[in-house]
Structure formats: structure tokens, C-alpha cells
Amino acid sequence: MADDRLSVIFAALADPTRRAILARLVEGDATVTELAEPFAISLPAISRHLKVLEQAGLITRSRSAQWRSSSLNPEPLREATAWMERYRQFWDTNFDRLDAHLKRMRTQTEQNEK
Amino acid sequence: MADDRLSVIFAALADPTRRAILARLVEGDATVTELAEPFAISLPAISRHLKVLEQAGLITRSRSAQWRSSSLNPEPLREATAWMERYRQFWDTNFDRLDAHLKRMRTQTEQNEK
DNA sequence: TCGTTAATTAACGGATGCGTTAAACATAGA
DNA sequence: TCTATGTTTAACGCATCCGTTAATTAACGA
Incomplete structure (x- = not known):
């Protein structure tokens, strides 16, 4: 292994x-x-x-x-789930909303920093 | 196995x-x-x-x-995370799933931008 | 049909995994 | 110190994993 x-x-x-x-x-x-x-x-x-x-x-x-x-x-389980989270968007439609939200926030932040 | x-x-x-x-x-x-x-x-x-x-x-x-x-x-990953979720309370005392997720996403995004 | 390309199957070798029983180790306590 | 209890280590057997090279299967296309 x-x-x-x-x-x-x-x-x-x-x-x-x-x-x-x-x-x-x-x-x-x-x-x-x-x-x-x-x-x-x-x-x-x-x-x-x-x-x-x-x-x-x-x-x-x-x-x-x-x-x-x-x-x-269970800390290692956190690592394991963290790895799997990268695939969540492929099975979890809620992710799309979350991702969109995140993108909005980032855009906002970037604008604030200008 | x-x-x-x-x-x-x-x-x-x-x-x-x-x-x-x-x-x-x-x-x-x-x-x-x-x-x-x-x-x-x-x-x-x-x-x-x-x-x-x-x-x-x-x-x-x-x-x-x-x-x-x-x-x-990635459907099986959902099953795997579902199993691990039962232990989440033991590592994530705040249990603010959304917050944790956002934090992870932000870190990932920052790394991607490097 | 023949040759080329894509992928799998066959056969093998070495390492690891998981179980066993027997032996060893560690500690408690009479 | 002797014995009982809890646990680990040793030694072994067998199955599976992971890689290899060689052979085979499948389909395309000149």
C-alpha cells in the first residue's frame, strides 16, 4: 500500500x-x-x-x-472528506448555489479592495 | 478485502x-x-x-x-462521506457546515490563483 | 486482407493484508 | 514470588494487490 x-x-x-x-x-x-x-x-x-x-x-x-x-x-476523517469535497459539485446540486454565492462574495471582496 | x-x-x-x-x-x-x-x-x-x-x-x-x-x-463518494459524516460532530465542534465548506473553498481558490 | 492502434487478458513475482495459534511481555495482586 | 489477566509479538498460511511482459482481442482504415 x-x-x-x-x-x-x-x-x-x-x-x-x-x-x-x-x-x-x-x-x-x-x-x-x-x-x-x-x-x-x-x-x-x-x-x-x-x-x-x-x-x-x-x-x-x-x-x-x-x-x-x-x-x-476522527481528525483524519476530516482530511478524507476534504479530499472528497472536491467532487461534491458533481453530485450535490446545492453546491452550485453555494459556489455561485461564493463567487459573488469574492467578486465583492475584490471590488472592495480596489 | x-x-x-x-x-x-x-x-x-x-x-x-x-x-x-x-x-x-x-x-x-x-x-x-x-x-x-x-x-x-x-x-x-x-x-x-x-x-x-x-x-x-x-x-x-x-x-x-x-x-x-x-x-x-462520484455517487459512491456521497456514500463514503455519508458514513464519515456520523463522526463530524467529533471534529467540528462548531458544526457550522456551511462555514467550514466556504473556508475550504476559499483556500482552494486562493491556491488555484497562485 | 493486412497492418496499425487501443485495450484487455494471461501468467508470473513480490509485497502486503488478514487471519490463525503459540509464546512472550506487562502489570496487578494474593 | 507466583499466578491471573490483558495485550502484543512471532511465525506461519493463504488470499489479494500491484506491477511487469507477452499474448490476445477488437475495431479502423489503406
């Missing part, structure tokens, strides 16, 4: 188990065992998923005694 | 060459050869990337004589 940041983020999201883990973390921090509970896969597998999420910056982890707590850090 | 729709979409986006192809298609439909031109990889490799994008629904293809034209279909 390419190691640029966006690729790492999208790759992390391309697994349903990892997306489910993120969804679970919305409800609050959780330990590895807690996160593993809903899934029919081994603990080491979950551990690896968490590593992937951590490397993508989607979670941060803290240790307290022998427990490793994961917490959600 | 899991074969659910979101996984397929995110996996398709997890490659910089494929994202570059999508970016190129914003400017209009293109043939395989045209799409391959900026890259230092072989035509068959591009052909496979296009297949991945097509299976993710991100492009549609038409044939005219011996040319296969690709055109952008």
Missing part, C-alpha cells in the same frame, strides 16, 4: 471490522478486550486492527495498568 | 494512482491511453486500476470504436 497519508487513512477505513471499531468508540473509550467482544475473531487480530487505526491517526491509545484504552480521533 | 460496498469504495480510494485518475476525470472523460499518460506505469496496470474504479462504481465506461472512455461517477 502507498504510504501517503490519505492512502493510509482510506486503507484503514476499507475494512468493516475497523469501521465497526470506530463506530463503537463513538460511545466511549474501550479496552482491546471490550472492542473484541462483538467479533468472532481472535484478540491478536483485533490488536492488529487497532495498530492500523492508530497508524492512520484514527485512534489514540493510552495505557493504564495492563489495559490499553483506545479513543476515537 | 471484504466485499461490502463501503469497503470496496474505500479500498478503491486507497491508491494514489486511482485518486489521481479520478482527479483527472473531473476535467472530462478520457481514454485509457490518455489516463495512463501522466504515470510511469504500464497500460495494463492502468487498465486494472480502471477496473477497480469501475467495480467501486466511481467511474462508468463506454466504448466507441476501439476507444474506451471513462467518465466520473
Whole structure:
């Protein structure tokens, strides 16, 4: 896999188990065992998923005694959506209104600066 | 890779060459050869990337004589952003979507003007 | 029909992804 | 210190991804 940041983020999201883990973390921090509970896969597998999420910056982890707590850090999702926003005009008709509005504002600003 | 729709979409986006192809298609439909031109990889490799994008629904293809034209279909991006939107409240405390969008657009515009 | 152009498919190699089980590590606590 | 608990690392198997080159398919056009 390419190691640029966006690729790492999208790759992390391309697994349903990892997306489910993120969804679970919305409800609050959780330990590895807690996160593993809903899934029919081994603990080491979950551990690896968490590593992937951590490397993508989607979670941060803290240790307290022998427990490793994961917490959600959705900032990378902002980057990912920012990338996709560039395509919004192709599916979102509201964008046209917004874009027109923006253009008007810019024109206005430019005139003000003259 | 899991074969659910979101996984397929995110996996398709997890490659910089494929994202570059999508970016190129914003400017209009293109043939395989045209799409391959900026890259230092072989035509068959591009052909496979296009297949991945097509299976993710991100492009549609038409044939005219011996040319296969690709055109952008960003609908899957809407699905992907829809999934991510559920996390927006965690990164955008102001939650002023319009404002954020305008800010992004302005930045982009400024960069384009440089 | 033959040659040219456009694109895909076939066959292969190497890297990575995702799962497993077994072993190791880290900490708490009797 | 010994044991239990939580988690990670090691080692492996198998599937998939991503690239290559060579061969094949498809359509045009002299």
C-alpha cells in the first residue's frame, strides 16, 4: 500500500471490522478486550486492527495498568472528506448555489479592495 | 478485502494512482491511453486500476470504436462521506457546515490563483 | 486482407493484508 | 514470588494487490 497519508487513512477505513471499531468508540473509550467482544475473531487480530487505526491517526491509545484504552480521533476523517469535497459539485446540486454565492462574495471582496 | 460496498469504495480510494485518475476525470472523460499518460506505469496496470474504479462504481465506461472512455461517477463518494459524516460532530465542534465548506473553498481558490 | 492502434487478458513475482495459534511481555495482586 | 489477566509479538498460511511482459482481442482504415 502507498504510504501517503490519505492512502493510509482510506486503507484503514476499507475494512468493516475497523469501521465497526470506530463506530463503537463513538460511545466511549474501550479496552482491546471490550472492542473484541462483538467479533468472532481472535484478540491478536483485533490488536492488529487497532495498530492500523492508530497508524492512520484514527485512534489514540493510552495505557493504564495492563489495559490499553483506545479513543476515537476522527481528525483524519476530516482530511478524507476534504479530499472528497472536491467532487461534491458533481453530485450535490446545492453546491452550485453555494459556489455561485461564493463567487459573488469574492467578486465583492475584490471590488472592495480596489 | 471484504466485499461490502463501503469497503470496496474505500479500498478503491486507497491508491494514489486511482485518486489521481479520478482527479483527472473531473476535467472530462478520457481514454485509457490518455489516463495512463501522466504515470510511469504500464497500460495494463492502468487498465486494472480502471477496473477497480469501475467495480467501486466511481467511474462508468463506454466504448466507441476501439476507444474506451471513462467518465466520473462520484455517487459512491456521497456514500463514503455519508458514513464519515456520523463522526463530524467529533471534529467540528462548531458544526457550522456551511462555514467550514466556504473556508475550504476559499483556500482552494486562493491556491488555484497562485 | 493486412497492418496499425487501443485495450484487455494471461501468467508470473513480490509485497502486503488478514487471519490463525503459540509464546512472550506487562502489570496487578494474593 | 507466583499466578491471573490483558495485550502484543512471532511465525506461519493463504488470499489479494500491484506491477511487469507477452499474448490476445477488437475495431479502423489503406
